[in-house]
Amino acid sequence: xxxxxxxxxxxxxxxxxxxxxxxxxxxxxxxxxxxxxxxxxxxxxxxxxxxxxxxxxxxxxxxxxxxxxxxxxxxxxxxxxxxxxxxxxxxxxxxxxxxxxxxxxxxxxxxxxxxxxxxxxxxxxxxxxxxxxxxxxxxxxxxxxxxxxxxxxxxxxxxxxxxxxxxxxxxxxxxxxxxxxxxxxxxxxxxxxxxxxxxxxxxxxxxxxxxxxxxxxxxxxxxxxxxxxxxxxxxxxxxxxxxxxxxxxxxxxxxxxxxxxxxxxxxxxxxxxxxxxxxxxxxxxxxxxxxxxxxxxxxxxxxxxxxxxxxxxxxxxxxxxxxxxxxxxxxxxxxxxxxxxxxxxxxxxxxxxxxxxxxxxxxxxxxxxxxxxxxxxxxxxxxxxxxxxxxxxxxxxxxxxxxxxxxxxxxxxxxxxxxxxxxxxxxxxxxxxxxxxxxxxxxxxxxxxxxxxxxxxxxxxxxxxxxxxxxxxxxxxxxxxxxxxxxxxxxxxxxxxxxxxxxxxxxxxxxxxxxxxxxxxxxxxxxxxxxxxxxxxxxx
Numbered sequence: 001x002x003x004x005x006x007x008x009x010x011x012x013x014x015x016x017x018x019x020x021x022x023x024x025x026x027x028x029x030x031x032x033x034x035x036x037x038x039x040x041x042x043x044x045x046x047x048x049x050x051x052x053x054x055x056x057x058x059x060x061x062x063x064x065x066x067x068x069x070x071x072x073x074x075x076x077x078x079x080x081x082x083x084x085x086x087x088x089x090x091x092x093x094x095x096x097x098x099x100x101x102x103x104x105x106x107x108x109x110x111x112x113x114x115x116x117x118x119x120x121x122x123x124x125x126x127x128x129x130x131x132x133x134x135x136x137x138x139x140x141x142x143x144x145x146x147x148x149x150x151x152x153x154x155x156x157x158x159x160x161x162x163x164x165x166x167x168x169x170x171x172x173x174x175x176x177x178x179x180x181x182x183x184x185x186x187x188x189x190x191x192x193x194x195x196x197x198x199x200x201x202x203x204x205x206x207x208x209x210x211x212x213x214x215x216x217x218x219x220x221x222x223x224x225x226x227x228x229x230x231x232x233x234x235x236x237x238x239x240x241x242x243x244x245x246x247x248x249x250x251x252x253x254x255x256x257x258x259x260x261x262x263x264x265x266x267x268x269x270x271x272x273x274x275x276x277x278x279x280x281x282x283x284x285x286x287x288x289x290x291x292x293x294x295x296x297x298x299x300x301x302x303x304x305x306x307x308x309x310x311x312x313x314x315x316x317x318x319x320x321x322x323x324x325x326x327x328x329x330x331x332x333x334x335x336x337x338x339x340x341x342x343x344x345x346x347x348x349x350x351x352x353x354x355x356x357x358x359x360x361x362x363x364x365x366x367x368x369x370x371x372x373x374x375x376x377x378x379x380x381x382x383x384x385x386x387x388x389x390x391x392x393x394x395x396x397x398x399x400x401x402x403x404x405x406x407x408x409x410x411x412x413x414x415x416x417x418x419x420x421x422x423x424x425x426x427x428x429x430x431x432x433x434x435x436x437x438x439x440x441x442x443x444x445x446x447x448x449x450x451x452x453x454x455x456x457x458x459x460x461x462x463x464x465x466x467x468x469x470x471x472x473x474x475x476x477x478x479x480x481x482x483x484x485x486x487x488x489x490x491x492x493x494x495x496x497x498x499x500x501x502x503x504x505x506x507x508x509x510x511x512x513x514x515x516x517x518x519x520x521x522x523x524x525x526x527x528x529x530x531x532x533x534x535x536x537x538x539x540x
Contacts, residue, residue: 005045009038012055016062019114024066037062056125063111109144112137136417139437218521218538219268222246226260226273231539233287239513239526240267241292249284254302257281263316265292267524268537274316283307291510337362340387340406342379345369350376358387358406368406372398378420383427390414390421415447415454422472425512431457431472448476458492471506471514475529479506479514486516488530495530499523 013034021030037058041048048054105113115121123141127134221234221244234244242264249257259281261274276297283301290296297310297319310319341361344353354374358367370377372389380388387402389409400409418432430449435442443461447454457476470489471479478489486503488495500518507515514525514532520539525532 004049005042008049008054012058013038016055016059019059020062020066030066033062033065036065105144109140112140113144116141136435139435139442143442218536220538220540221268221522222540223260223262223271223273226262228258228260234522234537234539235287235289236509236513236515236522236524237289237291238509238511239524240265240511242268243287243289243295244271245285245287245297247285255283257284259285261287261297261316267526267535272316274312277310277319277321280310338381340367340379340381342370342376370406371409372400380421380423382423382430383425386427388421388430410452412449412452413454415445418447422470424472424474425508426474429472429474429476431476433470446478458489460489460492471508473508473529474512477529490530497525497534499534499536 016037017030017034020033021027024030024033040061041054041058048057051057112126115126116123123134123137127137221232221242223232223244223246226246228246228248230246230248232244232246234242236242244262244264245259246262247257247259249255257280259276261276262271263274264271280297280299283299286298286300288296288298293315294311294313295316297312299307299309301307308321308323310321312319338361341359342356343359343361343366344350345355345357346353353376356370356372356376358370358379359365360367370389374391377389377391382388385405387406388399389401390399391397399412399414401412402409415432415434417434417436420432422431422433423429424431432447432449432454434445434447436445437443441461443459445459446457448457449455473479473488476490480487480489480494481503482489482494482496484502486497486500488497500516500523502518503523504517506517509515512528514523516523516525522537524535524537526535527533
């Protein structure tokens with residue numbers, strides 16, 4: 001055991017696990033991610049133990065893991081098989097009320113409340129950790145506290161560290177059994193840079209006939225007549241087309257699995273079963289749906305081992321096998337890798353780099369040398385092909401756009417306190433959101449880029465928006481959550497969408513359809529703008 005790690009682990013596990021629990025609302029998931037963060041610290045303990053505050057490093061890693069987990073769950077209900085540590089105590093009514101209240105807060109407000117009241121961090125420490133002004137954190141705290149019970153500061157869940165060896169074993173099992181598609185593709189890519197899969201492409205844009213109200217009987221993601229326990233892994237590629245994988249495995253050195261794959265062309269009203277390759281039962285399968293006719297099935301015959309992948313380009317009629325070191329990488333890279341990415345011009349870690357190249361990772365081509373120096377900027381690619389860069393600090397110090405694939409850049413102004421760009425589905429509309437406080441009244445302000453100038457289009461007084469990252473649609477229409485229900489927002493006016501409560505995430509698909517998670521169900525909104533037919537889809 002590394003010197004001092006066991007004592008460090010015992011001293012700080014409770015705080016970090018409690019913070020994650022309040023943030024995620026899932027006790028087992030919080031313990032999983034806390035253990036993952038501490039095990040990563042153990043792997044680098046000689047370096048991390050020399051820090052003034054090594055617990056801050058672990059806390060940041062844990063928050064990053066939790067945020068990644070929430071983003072992963074936004075698009076569809078994907079309950080992967082996982083081995084969870086034993087619960088140390090059941091939830092009592094007070095805890096349930098608290099977790100529900102925290103879940104109702106906007107993400108930034110929830111984060112500030114949890115770090116301050118449960119993590120015992122000062123506003124300056126939170127501001128430093130999140131890269132924002134201290135006044136911003138105080139605003140988050142003020143607005144968050146107004147939505148919570150007065151006794152929040154006295155509540156602390158109790159998490160008992162399971163021991164370093166047990167934590168390491170849990171993390172090993174978790175890493176193996178989650179077996180995310182991202183990890184499999186990284187292995188297949190053999191040294192290619194980070195994989196970022198974009199759902200969509202290739203689907204038809206015709207909108208089917210009017211569909212039931214979301215409150216009516218749901219359609220289902222599972223295949224009729226297939227008796228395989230466990231939730232399906234369903235991935236929509238546009239409003240009508242989706243793939244679903246049902247799988248049950250007997251684990252061991254060589255797991256044996258029963259699997260069934262299906263496709264739908266009518267938003268889960270009917271499903272067609274796909275005949276899988278005969279060898280598909282010789283390990284876990286990971287599904288990555290690319291478009292209506294293309295999908296990748298990665299085979300993991302034993303924990304941590306990728307044997308290769310089957311690829312279908314005809315809707316499951318036929319599959320072609322690609323060993324992990326074969327032509328799969330160059331053939332599929334254009335599908336699974338982003339069109340553009342940033343790469344350090346020197347052999348340095350990203351957090352130590354200050355000189356960047358714009359690259360096409362699928363072919364390893366350097367497109368241009370960025371004329372900026374400093375920490376890694378944020379790169380965004382609009383649907384219209386324009387590239388956008390802004391500094392990773394919050395708020396960014398600069399904003400630039402390229403109309404010619406990164407070979408030339410124009411500097412633009414940036415609304416004060418804005419943190420990110422929002423694009424319409426066609427990429428031509430560009431907006432930003434800021435918050436301001438005047439005379440103790442908090443406002444959320446929406447700005448549209450008009451040529452080279454930002455124009456204020458509307459503002460919402462505090463309390464107008466709930467826990468939901470606003471999504472920009474066409475025509476200056478926003479999708480927001482207000483009073484725990486989903487609404488359109490245009491010109492300062494709300495139009496509620498009935499039947500969808502407490503949405504947890506939204507994705508705009510390739511045909512401009514909306515995919516929204518709510519509880520254990522998924523809602524598909526067919527159409528454009530505010531003119532949509534809504535379909536409710538349940539796991540079973």
